Amino acid sequence: MASIGPVIKEWYDYLNQGKMMGMKCQDCGSMEFPPVPVCDHCGSMHMEWAEIDPHGEVFAINANSTGIHPYTNEVSLSGYLRFKDGNIFIGRIDNYGVEQQDELIERIAKEGPLKAELVVGPLDEHFKYPWIHIL
Numbered sequence: 001m002a003s004i005g006p007v008i009k010e011w012y013d014y015l016n017q018g019k020m021m022g023m024k025c026q027d028c029g030s031m032e033f034p035p036v037p038v039c040d041h042c043g044s045m046h047m048e049w050a051e052i053d054p055h056g057e058v059f060a061i062n063a064n065s066t067g068i069h070p071y072t073n074e075v076s077l078s079g080y081l082r083f084k085d086g087n088i089f090i091g092r093i094d095n096y097g098v099e100q101q102d103e104l105i106e107r108i109a110k111e112g113p114l115k116a117e118l119v120v121g122p123l124d125e126h127f128k129y130p131w132i133h134i135l
């Protein structure tokens, strides 16, 4: 069983190895991403590391005027990614800029949610982080 502190360190270690890991509940089977040591669905603490399916759909986007504190103050474009299991992850989009916000909103309005996947990318010079890549 994982304890609370090391989960975040291990998660960043996995990201630095290019691995997109979540924690899978050994009691009800639900996947937590980003990983947490207690299952959101059943409260179990019997969680184990498991690689996630990084594919999903972006159903909404949002420009963050404050960046990702404390890593950057840069204005960035975020997406709301729904995985196939229904979980939602909010993160930066790596292949569209803020100036393309209206274009993406129009695409979602016309085509519905956009196919996307999570990829490991740089957060700053030390850490990596999951980025949303629209396909």
Ligand SMILES: [Zn+2]
Pocket: 025, 026, 027, 028, 029, 030, 039, 040, 041, 042, 043, 044
């Ligand atoms: Zn559970």
